[in-house]
Amino acid sequence: xxxxxxxxxxxxxxxxxxxxxxxxxxxxxxxxxxxxxxxxxxxxxxxxxxxxxxxxxxxxxxxxxxxxxxxxxxxxxxxxxxxxxxxxxxxxxxxxxxxxxxxxxxxxxxxxxxxxxxxxxxxxxxxxxxxxxxxxxxxxxxxxxxxxxxxxxxxxxxxxxxxxxxxxxxxxxxxxxxxxxxxxxxxxxxxxxxxxxxxxxxxxxxxxxxxxxxxxxxxxxxxxxxxxxxxxxxxxxxxxxxxxxxxxxxxxxxxxxxxxxxxxxxxxxxxxxxxxxxxxxxxxxxxxxxx
Amino acid sequence: xxxxxxxxxxxxxxxxxxxxxxxxxxxxxxxxxxxxxxxxxxxxxxxxxxxxxxxxxxxxxxxxxxxxxxxxxxxxxxxxxxxxxxxxxxxxxxxxxxxxxxxxxxxxxxxxxxxxxxxxxxxxxxxxxxxxxxxxxxxxxxxxxxxxxxxxxxxxxxxxxxxxxxxxxxxxxxxxxxxxxxxxxxxxxxxxxxxxxxxxxxxxxxxxxxxxxxxxxxxxxxxxxxxxxxxxxxxxxxxxxxxxxxxxxxxxxxxxxxxxxxxxxxxxxxxxxxxxxxxxxxxxxxxxxxxxxxxxxxxxxxxxxxxxxxxxxxxxxxxxxxxxxxxxxxxxxxxxxxxxxxxxxxxxxxxxxxxxxxxxxxxxxxxxxxxxxxxx
Numbered sequence: 001x002x003x004x005x006x007x008x009x010x011x012x013x014x015x016x017x018x019x020x021x022x023x024x025x026x027x028x029x030x031x032x033x034x035x036x037x038x039x040x041x042x043x044x045x046x047x048x049x050x051x052x053x054x055x056x057x058x059x060x061x062x063x064x065x066x067x068x069x070x071x072x073x074x075x076x077x078x079x080x081x082x083x084x085x086x087x088x089x090x091x092x093x094x095x096x097x098x099x100x101x102x103x104x105x106x107x108x109x110x111x112x113x114x115x116x117x118x119x120x121x122x123x124x125x126x127x128x129x130x131x132x133x134x135x136x137x138x139x140x141x142x143x144x145x146x147x148x149x150x151x152x153x154x155x156x157x158x159x160x161x162x163x164x165x166x167x168x169x170x171x172x173x174x175x176x177x178x179x180x181x182x183x184x185x186x187x188x189x190x191x192x193x194x195x196x197x198x199x200x201x202x203x204x205x206x207x208x209x210x211x212x213x214x215x216x217x218x219x220x221x222x223x224x225x226x227x228x229x230x231x232x233x234x235x236x237x238x239x240x241x242x243x244x245x246x247x248x249x250x251x252x253x254x255x256x257x258x259x260x261x262x263x264x265x266x267x268x269x270x271x272x273x274x275x276x277x278x279x280x281x282x283x284x285x286x287x288x289x290x291x
Numbered sequence: 292x293x294x295x296x297x298x299x300x301x302x303x304x305x306x307x308x309x310x311x312x313x314x315x316x317x318x319x320x321x322x323x324x325x326x327x328x329x330x331x332x333x334x335x336x337x338x339x340x341x342x343x344x345x346x347x348x349x350x351x352x353x354x355x356x357x358x359x360x361x362x363x364x365x366x367x368x369x370x371x372x373x374x375x376x377x378x379x380x381x382x383x384x385x386x387x388x389x390x391x392x393x394x395x396x397x398x399x400x401x402x403x404x405x406x407x408x409x410x411x412x413x414x415x416x417x418x419x420x421x422x423x424x425x426x427x428x429x430x431x432x433x434x435x436x437x438x439x440x441x442x443x444x445x446x447x448x449x450x451x452x453x454x455x456x457x458x459x460x461x462x463x464x465x466x467x468x469x470x471x472x473x474x475x476x477x478x479x480x481x482x483x484x485x486x487x488x489x490x491x492x493x494x495x496x497x498x499x500x501x502x503x504x505x506x507x508x509x510x511x512x513x514x515x516x517x518x519x520x521x522x523x524x525x526x527x528x529x530x531x532x533x534x535x536x537x538x539x540x541x542x543x544x545x546x547x548x549x550x551x552x553x554x555x556x557x558x559x560x561x562x563x564x565x566x567x568x569x570x571x572x573x574x575x576x577x578x579x580x581x582x583x584x585x586x587x588x589x590x591x592x593x594x595x596x597x598x599x600x601x602x603x604x605x606x607x608x609x610x611x612x613x614x615x616x617x618x619x620x621x622x623x624x625x626x627x628x629x630x631x632x633x634x635x636x637x638x639x640x641x642x643x644x645x646x647x648x649x650x651x652x653x654x655x656x657x658x659x660x661x662x663x664x665x666x667x
Binding site: 102107111126138235238239 | 397400403404433475503505545546548552553556557560568572573601632633654655
C-alpha cells in the first residue's frame with residue numbers, strides 16, 4: 001500500500017505544453033505514471049508524446065472521467081486559477097509544483113479546497129512518488145526504490161539526498177511526499193505522518209524538516225500526546241542558519257527567535273523521536289528503532 | 292518585503308484610518324516648515340527599513356520647530372544600524388490615554404488569517420505574548436469569507452472597549468483588513484493604536500506592513516532594495532540566486548534550499564565555518580552555475596569551496612561546464628571540492644576530469660575534505 005498516489009492514480013497535467021510541463025510529463029510517462037490528459041488553454045488537439053491536450057480541465061475530464069489527480073505547472077500568477085479549475089472539476093488530489101505563488105492566493109485556495117474535501121499538496125513542492133507505481137512530481141525517479149519507509153519533507157533535493165541514502169542502504173520507500181517549502185501549504189507534516197500511521201504498507205517514517213514555522217514542534221507535541229504506532233526518525237536542516245534571513249525557501253526563516261532548528265530538534269527529542277545529525281545515520285536509526 | 296512607515300501610513304490614511312498629522316521630509320528646512328504647520332510638539336522618525344530603529348536612536352521628539360530643525364539636521368544623513376537616513380516622517384506628538392495593539396498576519400499552522408488585538412499595546416507583541424499571554428485576543432479569519440463584523444466586535448469587547456471607542460475600533464479593524472488583502476500583506480499592524488489626546492478618539496500612531504515577496508508583481512510600487520542586504524547579497528539577488536552571506540571561510544554552493552542548508556550543517560558538524568548559503572535553484576543551466584561560482588568567489592578570505600549537487604532536474608554536465616568556465620576566468624585560486632551525483636553524472640565527471648577537478652560521491656566525505664583543506 002501507499003498513500004495519496006499509486007497504481008490507481010490517473011493524472012491530468014495542467015500547463016502540459018509549457019517547458020516544465022512537457023519535460024516532466026515525459027519523465028512521468030517514462031516512470032510509468034498513468035498520465036491520461038493534459039490541459040493548456042488554446043492548445044486542444046495537440047499531443048505531448050501520447051498524451052492528448054485539452055483546452056480546459058472540464059473538457060479533459062469529460063473525455064477521461066477516470067481522472068482523479070492533477071499536477072500543476074502553470075506560472076505563479078495563474079496558479080490559483082488552475083487550482084480552482086481543478087477543484088471545481090471534481091478532482092480530489094491536486095499537486096501544485098509552482099514556486100512563488102502569492103500567499104494570499106494559496107491561503108484562499110487551500111481553505112476553499114478543505115471545504116470540498118480536496119487534498120492539495122504544495123505549492124512550491126517536488127510532488128509525490130510511490131516507487132515503481134506512480135510518480136506525480138519532478139523528482140528523479142531512479143533514486144527511489146519500493147519499500148516500507150514513508151518519507152515526508154519540506155525540501156526537494158534534501159528528500160532526494162535522503163532517499164538515495166535509504167535506497168543504498170536497502171530501505172525502500174512506500175511513498176515520499178514533498179509537502180513544499182512555502183509558509184502556507186495544503187498538507188503539513190502532521191497530516192502526512194497521520195496518513196503513514198494508517199497506511200498498512202508503511203512500517204516506519206522519516207520526517208525531514210527545516211527552520212521556520214512551528215510544524216515540527218506541533219508534530220512533537222502530537223507525538224507526546226498521542227504516541228506513535230510506527231518508529232519515526234527526523235532530520236532538521238538549518239542548524240547553521242542565521243536569524244532573520246530567508247534560506248532559499250519562502251518559509252525557511254527564523255523570525256523573532258522562533259522556528260530555529262534547535263527548538264525543533266529539542267521538541268522532537270523530548271517527544272522520543274530520534275533526530276539524525278547526518279543523513280547517513282538515518283538507515284541505522286530506522287533499523288535500531290524496531291521493525 | 293517591508294515597506295516604509297510613511298508608505299503604510301499613506302495606505303492607512305487613504306483608507307480613512309485616523310493617523311497623526313504629519314508629512315515626509317527630506318531636508319531640515321522641510322522639517323521646520325512641517326513642524327511649524329503642526330504647531331505642537333512633534334516626533335521625527337527616520338524612514339529606514341530596520342527593526343529596532345527607535346532604540347538605535349532613529350526616532351526623536353522635538354518640542355518646537357527650531358528644535359525639530361536641529362534634531363533632523365543630525366538625523367538626516369546619519370547612519371543608523373548601517374543604513375543612511377535620507378528621509379524622516381514628522382508627525383504630531385500624541386499623548387495617548389491608552390495604547391492598544393491591532394494586527395493581522397498569516398497563521399502558518401492553521402492556514403488562516405490571524406486577527407490579533409490587545410488592550411495593552413505599545414510594547415513589542417512578542418514581549419507581551421511572553422509576559423501577559425492572557426491579554427492577547429486572537430481570532431482566526433477564514434480568508435475565503437473575509438473578516439465578519441462580529442469578529443471585529445468580539446475583538447473590541449474582549450480587549451475591554453465600549454461605546455464609541457469600540458465602534459471606531461471595529462471600523463478601523465475592517466479598514467485594516469481590507470488593506471491587508473489589497474496589498475497582499477503577510478503582516479499589517481498598528482502598535483500602538485492609541486486612544487488619544489483630549490478627544491479620546493482612536494489614532495494609529497504607528498503603522499507597519501510587510502508585503503508578500505511573491506506578490507510584489509501585483510504591487511510594483513513597493514518593490515525596493517532590502518537595505519539590510521550586504522553588497523554581495525544584493526548582487527546575488529539581482530542574479531536570481533538565493534544567497535546569504537555568513538562569517539566563515541568555506542564557500543558553499545548547491546542546488547535546492549534544503550540540501551544547501553543541510554550542507555552548511557554538515558560542514559559545521561565537521562568543524563568548518565560556512566562563509567555563505569548559495570542555492571542555485573532547481574534545473575540550473577551552465578550559465579546559472581557560472582554566475583553562482585563567480586559570486587561565491589567574490590567573498591574575501593575563502594579557504595575552500597564546497598559545490599554540492601544532487602542532479603534531479605539539474606544536470607551534472609551543465610554544472611560541470613559552468614564551473615569549469617567560471618574557474619578558468621577567475622583569478623581566485625581557492626581550492627574546490629565537488630560532490631556531484633545524479634542526472635548526466637558520467638558526462639559531468641568527464642568534463643571535470645578533463646579540467647583536473649576532483650569530485651566525490653558522498654556529501655559527508657566531501658564536506659569533511661572541504662573542512663580539512665580549509666584548515667591547511
